[in-house]
Amino acid sequence: MSLFPTYSKYDVTPVKGEGTYLYDVNGKRYLDFTSGIGVINLGHCHSMITKAIQKQAETLCHTSNLFHIVGQETVARKLCQYSGLDAVFFCNSGAEANEAAFKLARKWGNEARLIEHPKIITFKHSFHGRTLATLTATGQDKVKQGFAPYPEGFITVPFQDIDHIKRITGSQIVAVCIELVQGEGGVHPSDRQFVQDLANWCQEKNILLMVDEIQTGMGRTGELFAYQTYGIQPDIVTLAKGLGNGFPVGAMLATERLKPYFGPGSHGSTFGGNPLAMAVAEAVINEMTQPSFLQEVREKGDQLFQSLKEMCVEIEEVIEVRGLGLMIGIELNRPVGSVIQQLTQKGLLTVAAGEKVIRLLPPLTVTTKQIQDAIEMIQQVLNPSQVAVFT
Ligand SMILES: Cc1ncc(COP(=O)(O)O)c(C=O)c1O
Structure with missing residues (x-):
């Protein structure tokens, strides 16, 4: 490799993006809750x-x-x-x-x-x-x-x-x-x-x-x-x-x-x-600046935040769920590297914030259903004994 080893990278090579989804070289689909670290706010390849x-x-x-x-x-x-x-x-x-x-x-x-x-x-x-x-x-x-x-x-x-x-x-x-x-x-x-x-x-x-x-x-x-x-x-x-x-x-x-x-x-x-x-x-x-755009961001932010809070009450290793709008962190009592890896394997891309926080930055165009899918994957990784779907 002729690159400086500046970044420690996920084992994923995306080649195509569509809204909240990324597709890797093998055709695997991921829900992208990183948005390129808070960049792709309108989703990938917005028309x-x-x-x-x-x-x-x-x-x-x-x-x-x-x-x-x-x-x-x-x-x-x-x-x-x-x-x-x-x-x-x-x-x-x-x-x-x-x-x-x-x-x-x-x-x-x-x-x-x-x-x-x-x-x-x-x-x-x-x-x-x-x-x-x-x-x-x-x-x-x-x-x-x-x-x-x-x-x-x-x-x-x-x-x-x-x-x-x-x-x-x-x-x-x-x-x-x-x-x-x-x-x-x-x-x-x-x-x-x-x-x-x-x-x-x-x-x-x-x-x-x-x-x-x-x-x-x-x-x-x-x-x-x-x-x-x-x-x-x-x-x-x-x-x-x-x-x-x-x-x-x-x-x-x-x-x-x-x-x-x-x-x-x-x-x-x-x-x-x-x-x-x-x-x-x-x-x-x-x-x-379309009329309902920001209102919808607030509603989806509330949905994601409330569902996570509800789910995390039962999980001992979660210290806190916090954030504003569609910028949300889940703080654990341990380093989050392995959790992020497991989420990636399931098909949900997230990014760490510091050592112990899982950061969720979905595109602002994320759908209610995609939020539910993400919550389900987080639930499966953080609390596999509980399989209830939160809405
Ligand atoms: C709050 C804040 N300021 C500045 C920067 C630096 O931006 P860039 O990487 O585009 O130079 C970042 C990047 O993550 C950031 O989150």
Whole structure:
């Protein structure tokens, strides 16, 4: 093999996708409750996305940001309309969107608040990416090991401890970056009161509130953006994953007052926001803003969550079932690797979050029947003595 051994892979080679299903080289069908780690939110090979790619690929794929790109204006306008933010920078991945956000916060700190060495607060167990700045921002040692020296300017604090945060003021804090539901760190939804206290504190201290919606965004939690369920309005939001439904695209959204700090020459990306990426993102947004789409996500999220909770009451090794919308974690009292393997053999693909959490991220288009099928497989693996089908 001529690949770096960067990933420990499942023993599955998918070659075809259709809605919630993946098919491997041997023709075996799997229910895909990973969605490519929170990416394929509209399911595999959604007809509108395929059509958008085909049509744009026949017209114009890439020109560079030397030129005006019609699709950027359209997608940015829609993202601003639905988010309440005012300006968008397009890139290609989650880490890049966060890098853009960190750079913007620093530049604003330097120029608007005259802070020479701006600092950004992040949280323990968070995940913000694998580039040098984003792995430094990430609150998990395993992501950082071996990559010292780390860029300066990040302070990682305990998750959900507002008093701790208040105690570190007086320093040169310009922003707080939060995942409202920590994904990689174990599917931990933030407490509503904590988030509101944090938002109020940021406003009071003139500190930017930056929400990493790379995993929670694009409908995953039952709203287009998770912060909409928390009743707050951030200064900066980062997106990727579900925005392209499999086509690599990222975005950083910010408020009007931050717009001047990313002037000509301050930041850039060769591929960011190219016509092909924009055609896909526009199709994704159009699908997700259909009248009942998000309501159905919330209903299916409730169905999956309640059924799992009901089923897991009887299973001693389950510590907790938690989540928001269709982002759900089952925490066990032991490592989940072998459980995930058994589920895979049965035909259900899931992904670990940390060592002890099974993460369920089905496409938002998953059907009620597919949810029932998944629950049945989880039941067979976690609690084989009970064969009742939960609905
Ligand atoms: C919350 C969050 N932020 C950032 C990232 C990094 O995104 P990417 O892998 O596209 O760089 C991820 C990826 O899992 C994520 O879940």
